[in-house]
Amino acid sequence: MSRYTDRHGATHTLPDAEADAQVRADDRAHVFHSWSAQALIDPVPVAAGAGSTFWDYAGTGYLDFGSQLVNLNLGHQHPDLVAAIQQQAGRLATIQPSIANDVRGELARLIADVAPDGLEKVFFTNGGAEANEYAVRLARQSTGRRKVLSMYRSYHGSTSTAISLTGDPRRWANDVSDTGAVRFFGPYLYRSPFHASTLQEESQRALEHLEQTILLEGPATIAAIIIESVVGTNGVLVPPPGYLQGVRELCDRHGIVYIADEVMVGFGRMGEWFAFQAYGGQPDLITFAKGVNSGYVPLGGVVISDRIAAHFDTTPFAGGLTYSGHPLACAAGVATFEVFARDGILERVRDLGERVVEPTLRSWASRHPSVGEVRGRGLFWAVELVRDRETREPLVPFNASGSDAAPMGAFAAAAKKAGVWPFVHFNRTHIAPPLVITEDELVRGLSAIDEALTVADGFTA
Structure with a gap:
């Protein structure tokens, strides 16, 4: 996406450093965020969204593999x-x-x-x-x-x-x-x-x-x-x-x-x-x-x-x-x-889950030493990451924070760099894209996460 519309209806070109700075300033000065130590976070300002993708003010697009908080079933800005x-x-x-x-x-x-x-x-x-x-x-x-x-x-x-x-x-x-x-x-x-x-x-x-x-x-x-x-x-x-x-x-x-x-x-x-x-x-x-x-x-x-x-x-x-x-x-x-x-949403979710997601995730379990287990159905899956497959030691400890959570942070950063916004919690990444995601987008997002798992592999025994 190269252009976005602001709240006044005006159209602007991306990247837009001035708008990014204003959104960041207002957020940091006045918004109190949930579940967060306020001085330790840096929320990404989002300019626009459409379908399975949202864009920041730098013009970077992210496939939304968490459907925000697993709620955006029909995607961004469904007409x-x-x-x-x-x-x-x-x-x-x-x-x-x-x-x-x-x-x-x-x-x-x-x-x-x-x-x-x-x-x-x-x-x-x-x-x-x-x-x-x-x-x-x-x-x-x-x-x-x-x-x-x-x-x-x-x-x-x-x-x-x-x-x-x-x-x-x-x-x-x-x-x-x-x-x-x-x-x-x-x-x-x-x-x-x-x-x-x-x-x-x-x-x-x-x-x-x-x-x-x-x-x-x-x-x-x-x-x-x-x-x-x-x-x-x-x-x-x-x-x-x-x-x-x-x-x-x-x-x-x-x-x-x-x-x-x-x-x-x-x-x-x-x-x-x-x-x-x-x-x-x-x-x-x-x-x-x-x-x-x-x-x-x-x-x-x-x-x-x-x-x-x-x-x-x-x-x-x-x-x-x-x-x-x-x-x-x-x-x-x-x-x-x-x-x-x-649009046959239920049918396409079952089809994509069985035909695309499940076999792809099963292949990860066979190729990546950091993947302990994959489980799910439809367009809702978890990939549980471990340091050791034999002992099943989690990649990060339960309720990890700070430096203890660094391996999952490195994995998430690699996914974002590849254009996918992942949903991570403790030692897991969840696959939960909008139900309207195209098959090409789904394959592309899964490929990006596949590559990011090589970062997680680096922390295994």
Whole structure:
């Protein structure tokens, strides 16, 4: 890209050093960034984006292999989503949630149509963390119980209950503000906490562990179990055969609500509307956000089972948000469904995942000594990097920072130099490009990461 449009509608030529300097100055002086030591970061100013690529003010383009935060499923500046927002803004920019609205109702119907039978109602939120917060409220208010079980390797958001349920180090500095949160170990065969050697053993032993946790915590005290259908940031941990069905059975046996956190993996990321549909085990509540409208306007929500919804037929639900089901966000959501149907998004994700991504990543595992394991489905994969394949020592320590994280930093820098913006977390790089990426772009991006892995190889034993 050689030209971009500024916020006033004026067109400028790239590179634009003056604009770059102004954006950097404003950001450094006035923007307080999340999850960061403010003086130790240097955010890249972005001038424009289109499809699977975004450009900085120097005119450098990057293939977006993380879909920003695994939310930009339909890519940057998708014309259908932009037009839907513009059209909605022109006819009704906003309305409070207690008033019925055509586009909100239509999106709720479309979501219910792709959810399993028996989940017909949708409560809209402004994002994924709120979706999980409100799913927990629905579970607690409908069961009269307090505790909620979640995995150690998980992320459910940074609001109070969501961060309490989160199992990764982002919880540590925030303490535990929800005393009803209880954690357990989920399945992860490559680093099995159950000393399993097969997927079948891992599934069985993980379910036995979960059952023991339920019994020791007291089944009658547990409102819900919340599980990322495929664990996202913490490793793209795909559930082994039978695991989600086993969770469903345990929940049925003990009257516990099963919440499927689909915030990251829903709406096509795994080649299905919802990831659990590929692995079995129907939940009572489904949380979503991100891919429902690619984050063009903040939107999330909870799909609610008929049984739980019926509890609130005559009992008021204690919860609400000023911007719940915002018309601009819902308009982009409706447009998303139209694009998925017209362009066969689910089918192309399955095709690209099976035909292009999986065999390419399997070849990395055979050629690069730094690749310990690859795992995933569709357009969501993790490449776990190690110093030693035999011992499976991670390339960088768990929750590494500073010089300890240097090997992953060197890998990421090599990928960026080759024109790919990677998604890295701890000792993994994730493959999560926009679902609209062309096959040529996908191959080019994978080739760049392949080359960057030679940098990681240099840190192996």
